Amino acid sequence: MSIQISEAVRKEAVTSVQRYFREYFPEPLGNLEADALLAFFLQEIGPVVYNHAVADVQERLQARVMEVDIEVHEAEFTYWRQHDSKRKKA
Template structure:
């Protein structure tokens, strides 16, 4: 997998957020270094977050699929038993 890709708008917002973080917590940083830092995060750390998200989604899907029988099981050949039950209810 290559670096995680984000839209142009997300990139603008991420750069602004990083710049603000630096201004409030470290030393001010320019647009170019901030963009390079964002590239680094996306390439180096983005796949870690992405892979964890995939693992979380797989685990959730496995739980859902494992219980399909319980959730979706349909009783078979129930026409006559239901009809008999209705007839008994009328009496």
């Protein structure tokens, strides 16, 4: 699965990559070079980030599922306990 980004996001990312190179490297990158570098990162490193995010979501969902019984638990066989406690008060 390749990671796709919108044209607007791609343009902003290319601009960011170019700025990074301007500020931290002696040679600036042109649009084509920055776009190619971005494409490489999306294809090569993007899946690592994506898979890690999916694993994080799975972990959080599993934790929530484990709490469902606590959140929605209903006491069982309560009629007679309630009935008897009302009779004792009367």
